[in-house]
Structure formats: C-alpha cells, structure tokens
Amino acid sequence: MSVPSSMRQPMALRLSSAGFLAFWCVIAAFPIFWIAVMSVKDPVDAFAANPFEVIFGPETVASGRGLSIVSIVVGIAVLWAAIHLALNTLPRLIKQYSPPHLLVVGWIIGVLVFALGFLIVFFGLLPPVLSAVNTVLGPFGKPILGMTTEHYRAVWVDNAFYENFINSLIITAGVVTVSLTVGTLAGYGLARSGSNLAFWILIIALVFRALPHSVLVAGYLPPFINSAEILRPILGDAAPTLYGQPWAVIAVLVSINQPFTIWMLRSFFQNIPTELDEAARVDGCTHFQAFRWVIMPVMWPGVITTGLFSFLLAYNDYLVCSLLLDAQNQTMVPAIAGYFNRETTTTDQVEAVAAAVSITAPLFLLVMIFQRQIVSGLTAGAVKG
Amino acid sequence: MKYKTFAAFVGPSIFLMLLFIAAPLISVFFQSFYITQPVFETVEVETCTPGFPTQTCVTEQKTQPIIGEDGKVVTTVKYVGLESYRNVLEPDRAWAALSAFDFRALLTIDFWKALRFTLTFTLVTLPLVIGAGLLIAVVVNNASRLIRGPIIFVSLLPFIITPVIGALSIRWLFIGDGIMTAFLEWAFSQNISMFAQGWTIELLMMFYRVWHVAPFAFVVFYAGLQTVNQDTLESAIIDGASRWERLRYVIIPHLMPLIVFISLIHLMDSYRVFEEIVGFSSQAHRISLQWLTYDFLTPDDSGNRSISRASASAMLTMIGIVVLLVPLLRKTWRDHKGGRV
Numbered sequence: 001m002s003v004p005s006s007m008r009q010p011m012a013l014r015l016s017s018a019g020f021l022a023f024w025c026v027i028a029a030f031p032i033f034w035i036a037v038m039s040v041k042d043p044v045d046a047f048a049a050n051p052f053e054v055i056f057g058p059e060t061v062a063s064g065r066g067l068s069i070v071s072i073v074v075g076i077a078v079l080w081a082a083i084h085l086a087l088n089t090l091p092r093l094i095k096q097y098s099p100p101h102l103l104v105v106g107w108i109i110g111v112l113v114f115a116l117g118f119l120i121v122f123f124g125l126l127p128p129v130l131s132a133v134n135t136v137l138g139p140f141g142k143p144i145l146g147m148t149t150e151h152y153r154a155v156w157v158d159n160a161f162y163e164n165f166i167n168s169l170i171i172t173a174g175v176v177t178v179s180l181t182v183g184t185l186a187g188y189g190l191a192r193s194g195s196n197l198a199f200w201i202l203i204i205a206l207v208f209r210a211l212p213h214s215v216l217v218a219g220y221l222p223p224f225i226n227s228a229e230i231l232r233p234i235l236g237d238a239a240p241t242l243y244g245q246p247w248a249v250i251a252v253l254v255s256i257n258q259p260f261t262i263w264m265l266r267s268f269f270q271n272i273p274t275e276l277d278e279a280a281r282v283d284g285c286t287h288f289q290a291f292r293w294v295i296m297p298v299m300w301p302g303v304i305t306t307g308l309f310s311f312l313l314a315y316n317d318y319l320v321c322s323l324l325l326d327a328q329n330q331t332m333v334p335a336i337a338g339y340f341n342r343e344t345t346t347t348d349q350v351e352a353v354a355a356a357v358s359i360t361a362p363l364f365l366l367v368m369i370f371q372r373q374i375v376s377g378l379t380a381g382a383v384k385g
Numbered sequence: 386m387k388y389k390t391f392a393a394f395v396g397p398s399i400f401l402m403l404l405f406i407a408a409p410l411i412s413v414f415f416q417s418f419y420i421t422q423p424v425f426e427t428v429e430v431e432t433c434t435p436g437f438p439t440q441t442c443v444t445e446q447k448t449q450p451i452i453g454e455d456g457k458v459v460t461t462v463k464y465v466g467l468e469s470y471r472n473v474l475e476p477d478r479a480w481a482a483l484s485a486f487d488f489r490a491l492l493t494i495d496f497w498k499a500l501r502f503t504l505t506f507t508l509v510t511l512p513l514v515i516g517a518g519l520l521i522a523v524v525v526n527n528a529s530r531l532i533r534g535p536i537i538f539v540s541l542l543p544f545i546i547t548p549v550i551g552a553l554s555i556r557w558l559f560i561g562d563g564i565m566t567a568f569l570e571w572a573f574s575q576n577i578s579m580f581a582q583g584w585t586i587e588l589l590m591m592f593y594r595v596w597h598v599a600p601f602a603f604v605v606f607y608a609g610l611q612t613v614n615q616d617t618l619e620s621a622i623i624d625g626a627s628r629w630e631r632l633r634y635v636i637i638p639h640l641m642p643l644i645v646f647i648s649l650i651h652l653m654d655s656y657r658v659f660e661e662i663v664g665f666s667s668q669a670h671r672i673s674l675q676w677l678t679y680d681f682l683t684p685d686d687s688g689n690r691s692i693s694r695a696s697a698s699a700m701l702t703m704i705g706i707v708v709l710l711v712p713l714l715r716k717t718w719r720d721h722k723g724g725r726v
Contacts, residue, residue: 009527013628017524021532024521025539027596031554032542034564038557049567182397189394199721201395203714208406210706212657214678215699219409221682222416222692255405258398287390316547318660319675323682333547337663353557356550367541371534374541378601379608 032360039354040147043346046353057146065150066143071130078126082118090114123149151347151354161335161355167246168315168331174250175314176307179257183310184303186258187265188291192277202266205259213256213319220252224324244326252320257313261306264377268302269295305377308370315363332359417696420465423450423458469697473677496698499677503705506591506673507655513595514651515644518602523632525603526610537604544600552664555593556580583670590661590671598654602647609643610636652709674702 009017034054038046042060045053053059060066067075090110098106134142155161190198223230224242231239242248272295280290296303315333322334330338336359339352367374425448433442453459475494482490492498525536543551558565559579570577579585613636621631637644659675662668668676681695 017527020520020524021528021536024524025536028543028600029539031551031558031596032546035554035557047561047563049562049564051564054564182401186395186398189391193391195391198391198395201399203717205402206717207710207714208402210653210710211406211410212659212675212678212699212702212706214659214675214682214695215413215702216406216409218416218678218682218692218695218699219411219413220405221690222421223412251401252405255401258402258406262398287394291394312545316549318547318549318663319679323679333549336549336553349557352553356553359547359550363545363547364542367538367545371538371541374545375537375604375608378604 032364035353035360036357038350039151039357040149041350042146042148043350045146046350047346056144060146060148061143065146065148067145067147068130068134068137068143070133070137071143072145074130075122075126078122082122086114151351152358155351155355155358159351161332161358164330164332164335165358167325167329168333170246171250171253171321171331172311172314174247175253175257176310178250179254179261179310180303180307182254183258183261183265183306184296184299185291186262188269188295190262191266191269192274202263205262209259209263216252216256217320217323220324224248243324244329246325246329249321249324252324253314253317256320257310260313261310264306264309265302268299268306271302272298301373301376304370305373308366308373309377311366312363413696413699416693417469417700418464418466418693419462420469420693421460421462423460425449426451465693469693470701472694473697473701495672495677496701499672499674502587502671503656503658503673503675506587506594506658507652510591510594510598510655511648511651513591514598514602515647517595517599518606518647519637519640519644521599521603522606522610523636525607537607540600540603542600543596544598544604546597548597548660549664551597552590552593552661555589555596556665559589580665583667586665586667586670590658590665590667593661593664594655594658598651602651605643605647606640609640613639649713653706656705656709674698674705678702 037055041054041057042063042065044059045057048054057066094103094106094110098110190202221243227242228239276294276298277287277290280294281287285293317331318333318337321331322337325331325334327338332355336352336355339348339355427446427448429444430447431442431444433440435441451459473496475496479491479494479497482488482494492501521540525533528536546554557563560566561578566577566579579589617635618631621635626634657675658673659679662671662673662676668680672680678695678698681691681698684690
C-alpha cells in the first residue's frame, strides 16, 4: 500500500520516533535483563561498577567457571533447536496422539514431558559433554564468558526454595480454578440479566475492587487466628485454625479477585450474541444446559484471558500471603523478602537476585505464549466499557 | 432470565464477596473501637538476700499477666471509643505542629507522613503514566507493522513482573555502587548514594511505578488508536492541520474516555501503594497508608499484633477511597438513569 505524500512522515520525525522506541525498549527490558546477568556471576562481578565486568565476569572466569566459544555456540544451537521443536513438532505430535476430547490433558502432558526433557538435556547432559570437549579443543575451549549456576543451586537446593515454589503452585492453581468456576457462572448471569439488581451488584463489585488489601486482612486476622475456638461449637474438635492454611488463603484471594473477574468475564460474555442461548432454549435446554453446552465452548478465549489475570494476582501477591501464612510455608514472593533483608554478604545478595530471576522466569514464558490474550484482556474492560 | 436462575448463577460469587469482603469490612469497623489486652494482676513479691545479722528482705509490687488454666494469657476486650484513632492520628501533636506551621514536626507522626507520601506519589505519577503511555502508543502506531509485535512483547515485561521483584530489580541497579549509581557519579562527578536520604528513594519509587504501569496505559491507548475515525483525520489534513494539531484536536478527544478510565484505575491502584515500600526497603524514610496498616498487623518483637490500631488506620485509609470513588459512582449512576448502560 503506497502512502500519500501528505501522510508521509518527515525524516526528523521518523528518526526521533525510532530513537524513542529504542530508548523505551531499553528502559523496559534492561532491569530484567540485568538481574538475569547478575544472577549467573560471581558476587564481585555482579556488583562491579563497570558494566562490562558484570557482563563478561572476569572474576568468574578466573575462578574457572565460564563458557568457551564452543560452549556458547553449542548452547545457542540447542536452544534454537528446542524452540523449533516446541513451536512446530510438539503441537503436531500432540494433535496426532491425544484423543480430541482430551486435548487439554494432552497439551499438559506434552508440555511437561518437553520441559523435563529440555531440563535434562540442557542442564544434565550438556555441561559434562561440553567440558570434555573443551579440554580437548585447547585455545577454543578456554572460558571467555563468566557463568555459574551455583547461586541457583544454593537457592533451590540448599535453601529449599522448591518448598516455596510448591506452595505458590498450590495457591495459584487453587485460585485460578475456583475463581474461574465461580466467576464464569456469575459473569454469565450478570451479562444476560438487564435487571437493576445486576447493575447494583456490578457497582458494589467496583467499590470492592478499590479496597486496599490490608484493610481486608485487618478483618481476617483475628477470626483466622482464633477460628478453632470460634468454630468449635459448630464443628467440634475438627475445627481448624485458618491462619497458615493454604486453602484459607485461596478462599481469600479468590474473593478479593472476584470483583475484577466478574467484570472482565461479563464483558466477554456480552460479546457472545444472545441469539445463541435463545436458540438453545428453543431446542429445550435449561439455562444451565445452554450455558454449559452452547456458551462455554465459544467462551474459551475469554476464560483463558481471565484465568491469566487471576494467575497473576495470586502469583504476585505479597501482602495477603505474608500476613496469613506463617514463615514455614510461605509462597515464593514473600519468601524472597527473607533473602534481601538478610543480605549481610554479597553472596546473599546474589542469591536473592537468583531467587528473583527464578520467580520472573515463569512470567516471562507466560508473556511469550499468551501475549495476544494478555493484550485482549487489558483492552477488554477499557474499549468496550 | 428468571430471578431464581439469576440467583443460582450469581449466588456463589455473591456469597464469597459477602463473606470475605463485606463481613471483614464491618468487623474492622467494630474492631477499631475495641481493644484486646492481657489482664494484669499486681502481686506482692518478697525477695530475700542473705545478710548479716539477718536476711535483707525487700517487698515489692510486681505487675504480671494472669495465666489462665490452659496456659495462655487471659485477655479482655474493652470498649475504648475513639482511643485507637487518637493513637494513630495523634491530634494534639499534629495540631501543635500545624498551628506553628512546622510541617517537619507534623511529618514525624507516622500517619501524616504516610498520608503525605501516598498523596504525593499518587498525584505525581498520574500525569507521568498518562503521558508516557500516550507517547509510546502514538509512536508505536506510527512505526512499521513488523516491529510492533516485538515492541508490545518487550513493553509487557515491566507490567507483568511481580511488583516486589520489579522494585528490587530497579533497586539492584542503584544500590551501593551499582552500575546506575556509578554512571550517575561519572556523569555528575560527585559521590551519590541513592538510599541514604528519603527524596532519592521517593524518586526511584515513582520511577518504578511509572515503569510498571505505563505499559498498561500504552496497550489501552494503542487499542484506542486503532478506532480513530480515518475520515476525520483526512479532513483535518485537508483543512491544513499539522501533526501536532491533529493529535491535539482529533486523537486526544477521541481517546478521552480511555484517559479517564486509566486515570481512575491508576488513582485506585497507586493510592494502595505498598510493594514499593517492601522492594526498596524504604520504611525508615518513606511509608504509605497501606504499609502503615500492614506494619500494625505484623507481629512485633513480643509477638503482639496491634489489631485495633490497624483497624483504625484501615478505616482512615477507607475515607480516602470513598473520596476517590464518589465522583465515579455519581457518573455511573447518572449514566444508568439515562439508560445508557
């Protein structure tokens, strides 16, 4: 398509906007990129004042931990092959071997197997092979780029960060499932009812969305701590102490998230024409059957998007988890506070950086896979409302 | 849809919101008027030390908490009226400071310090977020289609990152002799330490918030730009409008509802500023209203949580939320009555 000359941009404008875009991309990505670089370096290199020392890590190389040219080339090749496999071969295999009605299960199993295989090859198989190759190659096998995974090992193995990871996993999985189940029902009801009551429920939900979470936690804490005594008359000796229970936190996070969830799902449901449910009703479905067998199959994009945002809320939460769970079974984000408050030595600091990168990595993957859904979710509330 | 079906669909969600949002709110309101304390008793204790010719005995009054049969400290709940609010607000000291026009003294009181920071933070970041988001959206919209996808991907990273981790990643650039501090020291050739005084931390916190929220504004504005009426733009060009005039008189009015939307969301969210305080460990210099409540709720060295003071500060925080929401609710109500929803 040719652009009319009146719409064409002058050179100065194009240059300055290109410059601005480059500037913004650097600002947006740099802090994240930089902590990833810091996390694989010796503490002396990681906190060096000279940026080149941080990137190349002379101290790390001097202590014999680094990558040679051969290792870098092989590593990039393996990464590229893995991405190629993940984008092309994996979807085909999953489609071929999983029965159509179990496609979701097929995907989950496929992705897990792929991730496990990648981890074994990249971190288990590659390092010993490459170190053997490097000793043979001589000058080409000399390490030039400092790189060490010892901080990750310290965080995940020695400090048992995997326990926090499992807690995070339980809580996010619980929050996403429950809030989607409850939320889709409510969102559908609200989208299909034009009554005043529905309007007021939405407005009250909007007010609830604005509440600071600490206000709510101030209300939860006393009953949660004393819940065993409060519930004893009803439940007898089985009455649980809600404080420190992951499922209590799940219930709290689901409720806090409900206002946002129902607003978003409602706007997705409104995009589905009412004629669809009417047709189903004429054919003799009840409201619930119409919802389950006619509307839900076309609602998946909206449900996935809302699920992503529920996931983010639960995964990123600091305040609720740190107050309602005790120190022994924290999730990842509050647990990291223990690292950077303790940071007495620079090694502790780099371990905190490694823990931070570990928390960020799943989010990075999430943006890569679901970029389209995230963008549609961000604009769903704004453009249509 | 019949009322019964509607109730069946909406019921679980309403139940959760009532149980975990509305009920805690009411209980916080009542908690703020009561205080739970251990019951103390005064006992006479006689301690004797060996002496000559007789033992020296001292009798003293000791106050100690009563231990109940189950081995726990016995507590009572007492109605104290507005006492907890007074403890949080410290009206006497605040008034003395105000009447002497001594703002420094006023800002030594935690609540007023937190209020000052929260309001400054909210109002300073608001125009920056709108401006940055708009600028990025307009520039990306002018860029070639090929690079838009990657730019949106990179832009989403600051938005999606865990807030505490995002704040930490910025902090690690500046801490001690981190590379950004080293760069600034080289540029201004003087010694800089970003975490030694309050205002530099405050600047970093504001920078972090803009970095974190601008992508959201950008994506929303970018989606809005796709729906700008091309005919209006063309007629503006024919009428001889420059680029700036087209932006000012065609594009910005078209985006106005979105700007209002982003402002509201941003006001609500940045009024709740909290994660920055944790990430930058700024509690010695700067605290926010939500952090104040959090701090009261965290057990102190002897393991006590000051629930009643936390409730009082939570209720005071709520006043701000109500002020923020009233214009929004009035507008929605008017739209609803006008039948436009």
